[in-house]
Amino acid sequence: MxxxxxxIGSFLPEAVFEEGQYITVSVPADKVHALALYLRDDADLxxxxxxxxxxxxxxxxxxxxxxxxxxxxxxxxxxxxxxxxKENPLLYSVGDVWATALINERExxxxxxxRFINNPDMxxxxxxxxxxxxxxxxxxxxxxxxxxxxxxxDEYLDIAPCVKxxxxxxxxxxxxxIFEKDDYVINIGPQHPATHGVLHFRVALDGEIIKKVDPNCxxxxxxxxxxxxxxxxxxxxxxxxxxxxxxxxxxRHALCLCIEDALQVEVPERAKYxxxxxxxxxxxxSHLLFWSTCCMxxxxxxxxxxxxxxxxxxxxxFEETCGARMTMNYNTIGGVMADIHPNFQKRVKELIAYLPKxxxxxxxxxxxxxxxxxxxxxxxxxTKEDAISYSVTGPxxxxxxxxCDVRKRTPYGVYDKVDFKEIIRTEGDAFARYMVxxxxxxxxxxxxxxxxxxxxxxDYAVKMKPIIKLPEGTYFRQVEACRxxxxxxxESKGEKYPYRVKFSSPGLALVNVVDLLSRKNKIADLIxxxxxxxxxxxxxxx
Amino acid sequence: xxxxxxxxxxxxxxxxxxxxxVVVGKLDDLINWGRSNSLWPxxxxxxxxxxxxxxxxxxxxxxxxxxxEVARASPRQADVIVVAGTIVHKMAPVLKRLYDQMAEPxxxxxxxxxxxxxxxxxxxxxxxKGVEEIIPVDVYVPGCPPKPEAFFYGMMQLQRKIKAxxxxxxxxxxxxxxxxxxxxxx
Ligand code: SF4
Numbered sequence: 001m002x003x004x005x006x007x008i009g010s011f012l013p014e015a016v017f018e019e020g021q022y023i024t025v026s027v028p029a030d031k032v033h034a035l036a037l038y039l040r041d042d043a044d045l046x047x048x049x050x051x052x053x054x055x056x057x058x059x060x061x062x063x064x065x066x067x068x069x070x071x072x073x074x075x076x077x078x079x080x081x082x083x084x085x086k087e088n089p090l091l092y093s094v095g096d097v098w099a100t101a102l103i104n105e106r107e108x109x110x111x112x113x114x115r116f117i118n119n120p121d122m123x124x125x126x127x128x129x130x131x132x133x134x135x136x137x138x139x140x141x142x143x144x145x146x147x148x149x150x151x152x153x154d155e156y157l158d159i160a161p162c163v164k165x166x167x168x169x170x171x172x173x174x175x176x177x178i179f180e181k182d183d184y185v186i187n188i189g190p191q192h193p194a195t196h197g198v199l200h201f202r203v204a205l206d207g208e209i210i211k212k213v214d215p216n217c218x219x220x221x222x223x224x225x226x227x228x229x230x231x232x233x234x235x236x237x238x239x240x241x242x243x244x245x246x247x248x249x250x251x252r253h254a255l256c257l258c259i260e261d262a263l264q265v266e267v268p269e270r271a272k273y274x275x276x277x278x279x280x281x282x283x284x285x286s287h288l289l290f291w292s293t294c295c296m297x298x299x300x301x302x303x304x305x306x307x308x309x310x311x312x313x314x315x316x317x318f319e320e321t322c323g324a325r326m327t328m329n330y331n332t333i334g335g336v337m338a339d340i341h342p343n344f345q346k347r348v349k350e351l352i353a354y355l356p357k358x359x360x361x362x363x364x365x366x367x368x369x370x371x372x373x374x375x376x377x378x379x380x381x382x383t384k385e386d387a388i389s390y391s392v393t394g395p396x397x398x399x400x401x402x403x404c405d406v407r408k409r410t411p412y413g414v415y416d417k418v419d420f421k422e423i424i425r426t427e428g429d430a431f432a433r434y435m436v437x438x439x440x441x442x443x444x445x446x447x448x449x450x451x452x453x454x455x456x457x458x459d460y461a462v463k464m465k466p467i468i469k470l471p472e473g474t475y476f477r478q479v480e481a482c483r484x485x486x487x488x489x490x491e492s493k494g495e496k497y498p499y500r501v502k503f504s505s506p507g508l509a510l511v512n513v514v515d516l517l518s519r520k521n522k523i524a525d526l527i528x529x530x531x532x533x534x535x536x537x538x539x540x541x542x
Numbered sequence: 543x544x545x546x547x548x549x550x551x552x553x554x555x556x557x558x559x560x561x562x563x564v565v566v567g568k569l570d571d572l573i574n575w576g577r578s579n580s581l582w583p584x585x586x587x588x589x590x591x592x593x594x595x596x597x598x599x600x601x602x603x604x605x606x607x608x609x610x611e612v613a614r615a616s617p618r619q620a621d622v623i624v625v626a627g628t629i630v631h632k633m634a635p636v637l638k639r640l641y642d643q644m645a646e647p648x649x650x651x652x653x654x655x656x657x658x659x660x661x662x663x664x665x666x667x668x669x670x671k672g673v674e675e676i677i678p679v680d681v682y683v684p685g686c687p688p689k690p691e692a693f694f695y696g697m698m699q700l701q702r703k704i705k706a707x708x709x710x711x712x713x714x715x716x717x718x719x720x721x722x723x724x725x726x727x728x
Binding site: 126127128135140142147149150151152153154190191192193197198218219220221222223224226227230238239242245246289304305308309311312315325326327537538 | 585586587588589590592593594596597600601602615617627628630631632633634635636638639640662663665666667668669670675676686687689
């Protein structure tokens with residue numbers, strides 16, 4: 001660890017170090033870009049994965065926090081930078097170092113009004129163009145009359161405003177063309193059955209060939225992160241279930257872990273087992289839903305009924321133990337809400353016995369089908385380098401050969417006690433992403449098999465005080481949700497409310513990569529690509 | 543839910559009982575019987591509740607038993623829009639337009655806490671406190687998310703509402719129902 005500190009210190013003498021969960025370094029805004037390049041390219045550091053990018057309002061200054069991870073060494077560093085200019089806050093973009101930053105910077109621009117120099121696209125992404133104020137700033141006026149409910153559709157900009165630094169170091173306003181005047185642009189969404197929710201793509205076509213895709217999000221932006229700032233820690237939990245409702249347990253697990261880390265609470269062994277099993281059940285149910293909808297998008301409607309039929313078996317297990325089919329609200333700080341139902345183990349065993357047969361049937365029905373293969377093989381190719389640069393984690397990243405499974409890299413729960421394979425494929429196309437998910441169902445079954453009979457006796461939760469105060473500091477935790485690495489950042493000022501909560505969702509990175517994957521493909525392939533990425537829109541928009 | 547409870551708000555049928563002409567009344571009954579058993583929903587979902595809506599359409603709960611299974615992707619072919627999920631500011635004009643594009647007679651079912659009142663996100667700066675603020679709602683189905691059974695109960699209430707409508711004899715079209723914002727303005 002000292003090594004990282006020394007290296008950064010010698011590269012950038014003005015860097016200020018702080019103690020924290022990971023090595024934290026604050027740097028002046030104009031040095032960020034140079035440091036970013038150094039951190040990524042130095043042979044001993046190799047911070048090639050930007051796990052999280054958070055905007056911050058520290059009162060007298062606005063800034064950002066970068067959570068960087070190295071895929072080679074799996075070490076972490078946190079970089080902070082800020083500006084005190086609140087009228088026209090400008091920071092430097094790192095979009096050319098980590099491509100995922102491009103869309104995250106647009107998000108921060110929306111919420112904090114910080115503009116990023118050299119980011120080619122500083123349009124709004126979540127909020128409307130006529131939105132007044134920056135909602136995540138601490139001095140935002142929530143009076144609903146300032147931003148009444150609009151009844152007219154938003155205007156879509158073809159020309160993006162941006163800020164550029166010229167060669168001689170001057171900073172000037174500039175414009176960047178997204179769509180040319182004579183581009184043939186069609187809209188897909190926000191109300192379209194194949195976008196899996198309210199996502200909006202603007203697609204420029206040349207005949208049938210896609211020239212460019214411009215995703216437009218925010219149609220389900222619920223402001224969850226901002227809401228968390230006025231909720232106590234136990235209250236924030238219930239919102240995580242509604243982010244990516246198909247990874248409800250996993251998301252909540254992440255937030256609980258993050259809070260437990262900060263409080264240094266040790267969760268009882270029994271709770272860890274239950275949490276891990278619930279996570280895996282969730283993963284199976286999510287992948288079954290993926291299979292159903294993916295097949296439905298590609299025209300196989302029967303599959304939809306098969307997948308939902310089998311998913312119901314898992315929902316029954318959830319309902320018995322947690323009391324709900326969706327939005328279970330089961331994990332809690334220090335354990336789980338209630339003990340497992342007496343039927344739980346029996347039901348899980350039934351499921352374990354049933355699923356392999358069902359999967360075989362799925363493969364007979366759909367996977368081998370010529371049409372399915374032709375629509376997925378060789379479509380939407382993503383290289384490993386791009387996957388890392390765009391932070392495409394989860395099954396989609398693993399289909400490109402990136403070993404990005406958080407369960408393996410930083411085990412939590414009881415993942416270090418079970419034996420399971422990380423499914424890796426190297427083709428990087430839609431079919432690989434499909435197959436990774438199908439195989440992961442089997443791995444999850446395998447994990448459940450090892451755990452179901454070994455749940456230790458004991459408490460299912462440690463008793464916590466009703467008012468929880470986190471010690472001052474920044475905490476970050478990742479888990480492997482069904483769609484990829486789901487991160488939670490909490491900045492605490494030692495009060496009972498968090499100062500800032502950020503959920504870094506896998507979905508936003510997936511949407512960011514759609515343009516790259518679908519260029520030069522046919523318009524119909526956009527559907528296969530979207531289906532194979534399997535994003536959940538409320539997870540993107542938060 | 544018990545059978546007796548299901549019948550408790552019989553006033554819907556009573557609304558029409560007075561002063562209906564026998565001949566057109568019978569015609570109404572026939573048409574309404576047909577309409578209420580072939581309600582075509584729009585495939586519209588924004589978030590969590592939408593997944594339960596999909597579950598309701600799948601094999602276990604089987605919407606087709608009630609004639610709701612013909613989900614349409616185009617609002618012009620749909621009879622009922624089930625608002626399943628949170629509606630936020632940016633989505634509001636889109637939802638309004640979808641509603642406007644539907645042909646009369648049309649109905650709105652608000653499914654889940656979010657569509658009813660904003661639900662868990664009531665205090666957010668970007669969430670509508672119920673779809674009622676922009677479109678008129680016929681049936682509210684509470685829950686977060688409502689179970690498919692609850693959704694069916696709501697849809698059956700809508701069927702009853704339709705069965706009590708007078709198609710002939712009175713006016714041929716429903717009057718545009720005011721939304722909350724419009725009423726407040728007056
Ligand atoms: S009512 Fe609950 S389940 Fe339904 S959309 Fe809102 S948060 Fe999700």
